[in-house]
Amino acid sequence: MHSHTIPAGTFAKVTHKRPETNLGETYGFLYGSWFSESGYEYAGFDFEFWDKRYKPKQEDNEIDINVPLFK
DSSP states (O other): OOOOOOOSSOEEEEEEOSOGGGHHHHHHHIIIIIHHHHOOEEOSOOEEEOOTTOOTTSTTOOEEEEEEEEO
16 A cells, blocks of 8 residues: 655536546546646646546446646
């Protein structure tokens, strides 16, 4: 197991709302059009948060993607 300390700061939170197999589409939006239009820069990592909404094969699946931001 690896542990990481995540510093306080500004984060973008995007909620993926489809089966897990479609997660690449959400990442494509986030790292494609959203970042280029936001004025923010990529801090080098992101992390996902899976909770009771995680139902990987169902249409009502939800996964939060958190990305630290800097200008």
